[in-house]
Amino acid sequence: IFQSDVEICLVGGTCQSPVDRFWSGSSPVYILQRATHNEEGDSGEDSKPDEALSPPQLWPKESPGPAALSVGRAKQLVSLYAMVQNPNMPHLGLSDLGLLPPLWIRCDGSDPEHTCWIGAEPLRAGRKITGINIYMVSCEGPTADKTCFANLEELKMEHKRRHHSSVVTTKGFAQYELIQVAAIEDTIVEFGSNIYVDITWNIVDKILETPPLISAATLNIALEPGDPRSPVYQVYRELQLLLALAEGLKTGVTEWPEPLESESAVELVQEFLTDLKKKLDGDCGSGSKDETEKIKCDTAAVDSYIKSIFSERGDLDFAEQLWCKMRSVTSYQELTDCFTRVIKSLGRGEIQPWIHQGSSSLLRKLIQQSYHGEMEGVSLSGITPIRMLFEIGLDKMKKDYVSFFIGKSRSSLLFQDYFISTSVELQEQVHRVQKLHHMLEILVNCRVLLQFRHENLFPLTQICMKYYKENPLDEKHVFQLPIRPALVKKFYQNEHPELWRVEISSGHGAKEVKTMWQVSTNPPVEHVASNNSGLFSDSTVNGSTEERLYFITVTKCSQVHFT
Numbered sequence: 001i002f003q004s005d006v007e008i009c010l011v012g013g014t015c016q017s018p019v020d021r022f023w024s025g026s027s028p029v030y031i032l033q034r035a036t037h038n039e040e041g042d043s044g045e046d047s048k049p050d051e052a053l054s055p056p057q058l059w060p061k062e063s064p065g066p067a068a069l070s071v072g073r074a075k076q077l078v079s080l081y082a083m084v085q086n087p088n089m090p091h092l093g094l095s096d097l098g099l100l101p102p103l104w105i106r107c108d109g110s111d112p113e114h115t116c117w118i119g120a121e122p123l124r125a126g127r128k129i130t131g132i133n134i135y136m137v138s139c140e141g142p143t144a145d146k147t148c149f150a151n152l153e154e155l156k157m158e159h160k161r162r163h164h165s166s167v168v169t170t171k172g173f174a175q176y177e178l179i180q181v182a183a184i185e186d187t188i189v190e191f192g193s194n195i196y197v198d199i200t201w202n203i204v205d206k207i208l209e210t211p212p213l214i215s216a217a218t219l220n221i222a223l224e225p226g227d228p229r230s231p232v233y234q235v236y237r238e239l240q241l242l243l244a245l246a247e248g249l250k251t252g253v254t255e256w257p258e259p260l261e262s263e264s265a266v267e268l269v270q271e272f273l274t275d276l277k278k279k280l281d282g283d284c285g286s287g288s289k290d291e292t293e294k295i296k297c298d299t300a301a302v303d304s305y306i307k308s309i310f311s312e313r314g315d316l317d318f319a320e321q322l323w324c325k326m327r328s329v330t331s332y333q334e335l336t337d338c339f340t341r342v343i344k345s346l347g348r349g350e351i352q353p354w355i356h357q358g359s360s361s362l363l364r365k366l367i368q369q370s371y372h373g374e375m376e377g378v379s380l381s382g383i384t385p386i387r388m389l390f391e392i393g394l395d396k397m398k399k400d401y402v403s404f405f406i407g408k409s410r411s412s413l414l415f416q417d418y419f420i421s422t423s424v425e426l427q428e429q430v431h432r433v434q435k436l437h438h439m440l441e442i443l444v445n446c447r448v449l450l451q452f453r454h455e456n457l458f459p460l461t462q463i464c465m466k467y468y469k470e471n472p473l474d475e476k477h478v479f480q481l482p483i484r485p486a487l488v489k490k491f492y493q494n495e496h497p498e499l500w501r502v503e504i505s506s507g508h509g510a511k512e513v514k515t516m517w518q519v520s521t522n523p524p525v526e527h528v529a530s531n532n533s534g535l536f537s538d539s540t541v542n543g544s545t546e547e548r549l550y551f552i553t554v555t556k557c558s559q560v561h562f563t
Helices: 071-085 152-163 233-251 265-280 304-311 318-326 332-347 362-370 384-408 426-449 454-470
Strands: 006-011 029-034 103-106 115-125 128-143 169-184 187-202 216-222 479-483 499-506 513-520 536-541 545-548 550-561
Touching: 071 103, 071 115, 071 128, 152 499, 152 513, 152 550, 169 426, 187 426, 233 384, 233 426, 265 318, 265 332, 318 332, 318 362, 318 384, 332 362, 332 384, 362 384, 384 426, 426 454, 454 479
Parallel strands: 029 103
Antiparallel strands: 006 029, 103 115, 115 128, 128 550, 169 187, 169 499, 187 216, 216 479, 499 513, 513 550, 536 545
16 A cells, blocks of 8 residues: 555665664664655745746755654554564465565654654564564653663563563663764864774663673774874874875875975975085985984873884985975975975985885985986976875885884784785875874874773784775774773773663563663654753752763563464
């Protein structure tokens, strides 16, 4: 029967299900909601074709979001769904329909229980459909009043009465936010970065209890580069220059990022060349460790581990030191001026710089030719200067990341040549360097913020490298690391959970039924509007401690058997 007031979509695969917080199934699901296409109307219906639209009519309309059905209408639709799945009703002529995916319907919460979802899931024995699981999800809040919270023993007794069970089991789940990167001073900046831990355990003794140390825990790490408070923010800015140069090579237009140094690149390069000329004195080894510029990093409030990452690499050759001087370049003219000075100094024999072996960059070729006094002419026009700076920057940053992953993180057994291969085109090489930087952000932040030691970083490095060897760059990807709760307990033991849930279950197999009680700081359903998610209440407890506002969600399950 065609239902004109209903919209339906099938959610599965990589799409996040809107019901995954209160339904543990993994199959695709039908999501039903109220149709909105008839309500939008035709704003230009009464306008004449040649009349101009006013500016408000030209502005894009905000999406109203999903619309919910009344609870009564949702129950009708669940009845229809159960009817077409019932093998005992052959007169409907739907015997060839087969097993349908589970059905979930958005509800408007207009009933006394504030029902926000109703779900239906077929039960089967082999290929035969034997019944339907019916789920009722209600939601209240947000509230900071813990007297509104349920009593665990009462929840268990109610479950036993409803399902005629003598024995129930309980399972707990808690999610704690360990590091939230959201605000800088008074400005909210959405970096999409967070580190949180999911903890599950058996046998729950009371509502909102802290998970025991014997629980199973998974660390979820989502860190987007670009946060100015990151210990590796200066490296990120260096990478942005490299990306701008790569874009310039591809499109012919280079947008110069903010310079890393306050002094102009031309001045820095001239000082550098003058220094080398003074120190030459018949010795070609101007790139000794004492004379090598150290990689700069703002190490304020960063521990000695991080300082060592950026201060101990003392093997920068001439080209890498030149990159450090030219990181503050802000224009094409400044770029050509710098390379003009370098090439003149090389041609006159005023400097005889030391360089690493194994690179095919144009500057290194010129340096090698200068050793023999036979430099070929170079036209510093077009994209040539951009390519020259890009090449030495790419070489230098690859070595920086190798130094960290092999030297500092002691991951030499894990490091893959894939990330520093020169056998792929330059744009792909830059793409892989971006992957290295994302991994660096994750590992360094876990070391600094969570005080992870090598034995904890090692498996995380394995996970990151495996993912990025097989997948494209995704700075929003959530990396998951199984851990012992004791490793991060000090970060959450005195904190409020972002989500806390208890599942009460009885029965086994297809006859298992569950009651779930949950509190969360964010709205559990997107079609229930609230402006208070994740905030603290205005009231305090004992005049001092702020309380979180929680949404309370209850999921009840019942079974309808066909045979």
